[in-house]
Amino acid sequence: MTDNSNHFEKLLIKNGLKRTGPRLQVLDILSNRDSATSQPYLEQVMGTEVDRVTLYRVLKAFEEKGIIHKVLDNHGTANYAICSGNCNANEHHDEHVHFNCNNCKKVYCLANVQIPAFKVPAGFKVENLNLIASGICAACADKD
């Protein structure tokens, strides 16, 4: 509902995706949240007008195009967040730390926190990193 509508429409076109209701709705929801958004939450707020399968397909297409990235939280639930901008269909650049609050269950993209380097045993070839810190988020810590 905010007026990023036009920006989102261009984003879809740029990626060769048609400008459809479900897609714009997903972009709108994701961009108006301060944390990553879980699939169940998306399914719930999108209501029954959009089919579950469509939602899954929208998310899959966005991920493939580098528009959003997926983060599995501590329970294996899929959470999605808009990519930082330099991602595309060929490569994602979202290797920042994610924080999963044990209280409110939110998943935060700590966009400024890079995953530190470490050594792996000989022979192993690392291609991707995924670091999830869990604990209490700033918002929940305040409520005391």
Place this chain on the structure above:
Amino acid sequence: MTDNSNHFEKLLIKNGLKRTGPRLQVLDILSNRDSATSQPYLEQVMGTEVDRVTLYRVLKAFEEKGIIHKVLDNHGTANYAICSGNCNANEHHDEHVHFNCNNCKKVYCLANVQIPAFKVPAGFKVENLNLIASGICAACADKD
């Protein structure tokens, strides 16, 4: 089938768990593998003699007692590995890096690779860390 049977029986007793078939079977399977073991794999090799629900309950009990630890791989699938020894019902100490091979899908405990420290934004309280590196494991890299 190996003769850790006696050791496992003591382990169960020590944790106040009865010495039952399904439990010994799970311990036997997990201890004879070089990587973590997925729930689906366990379910498959345990066969139909043991009910699925029993397997889930065995895994849950072991995790709570600090006998095994759970690692979710890149697809959200639960994988289990025997703990290193210093874990108990009160606290787990398995904060090593895990490696998920994109080829053979195995999840390795890199027991000697600690998760390096990093800073989080003010207000966030980190309690647990989970770092999964993915790529090609040593065994798969050899087959070329």
Place this chain on the structure above:
DNA sequence: TTTTTAAATGCAACTATATTGCATTTATAT
């Protein structure tokens, strides 16, 4: 503007993982 068409959606069916309640069985203590 109308027509065309590939892309996107909806719907139904299905698979897989995981949990809960309750009846029955069994490992262990007495």
Place this chain on the structure above:
DNA sequence: ATATAAATGCAATATAGTTGCATTTAAAAA
């Protein structure tokens, strides 16, 4: 040998995700 709490089996249920196919629609072409 018996008692009992713990463990298991079974049926039902919940939730996440996928696939095939018919229908609709956004966008390009005429």
